[in-house]
Amino acid sequence: MKRAMYRNATIAAATGLMLAAGLGLGLAACTPAQDGGARKAQGGSSPSAWNQTPVIEAAQVDGREVRLSGSAQPGARIVLRSAAGAAYAAVAGDDGRFDLRMEAPAQDLWLKPETQVGQDAAASPDTLFVPAGGQGPIAVLRAGGPTRRLDRAPALGAIDSDGQARRLAGRTAQGTQTLPVTVGEVSLQAFPDAAGHWNIVLGPEASGDQIVIGDEVFVWPGRGEAGGQTPRRERAAEGWRVVWAEGGALQTAWLPDAR
Known part of the structure; x- marks a missing residue:
């Protein structure tokens, strides 16, 4: 490995x-x-x-x-x-x-x-997303930065992609020094901040769609279709895919369901 x-x-x-x-x-x-x-x-x-x-x-x-x-x-x-x-x-x-x-x-x-x-x-460079009825993921989006979930989220809060790179982001218990993350066959370490927030930018060798954080397993459904209305939210596997444009560039964030 x-x-x-x-x-x-x-x-x-x-x-x-x-x-x-x-x-x-x-x-x-x-x-x-x-x-x-x-x-x-x-x-x-x-x-x-x-x-x-x-x-x-x-x-x-x-x-x-x-x-x-x-x-x-x-x-x-x-x-x-x-x-x-x-x-x-x-x-x-x-x-x-x-x-x-x-x-x-x-x-x-x-x-x-x-x-x-x-x-x-x-x-602000951020975009606040509030779903219809307040039901679903509430998140702060930023092009080139990690999506920050404000609702109850699992160990993996979001996977951001601009078509060139992927970034994983989430939150763990305060005081956690390191967090093991596995993407495909690649093992990584995240380093949470004082509040427990963490994010990792994946390199090209971490190409797998299966992501393991602790004992939780997630499967990234991909960026989806490039066309269609923006901004939009659509169901994607066990979560929601949010698609929006910032500075003319298409951005996506996959937000796994709370568990």
Whole structure:
């Protein structure tokens, strides 16, 4: 059996975002906004490079309500925008924490997080995916980075692919130092961060579709068909395949069912 070792980038490094300190939830509001897609600041100026883009850290579904929480610049207005123009907003507290509540969408919803501080607006590179009715995987997607599951996920949270490489990502118990992963006939080691998040970029030798993490076995169903509507969610083996485009490049993430 071939053996290889990959040191994964942590979720914090992959997102390149500083998380705000503090554990308390800030004062929040959730209101549909009438304005359209992401904008530059008033007067045509570019978004400030100093504004911290929001980080969605957790999601909870309670009946017909989806509660999202995370961190942003203290006192900033956080807006989640869809391409269709629908928007949801919250305000971060003095500690940078925010709590946003929204009604579970009737259809799959794709949202771009944005921070507004004064006249400046800073858009996140992430895309938040919320499934219809809040039923199914809720995830933060990023082109070139690991998908981060916010719902209850198995040992393997996602397999991302851009047609050139695959990235495995998930979460394990806090304090875990190493996590053995087997892909086909290749044995790897993941190195979780302090929160238990891990991800591995597979090399060409790890070509198998069967993935073993601990005592759990997963079979990647592939990237699927390149055509069709984007963004979209479709059933694929024992999970969901999410397909979207970022910067003109087609991205896919396979999200295994919770076990």
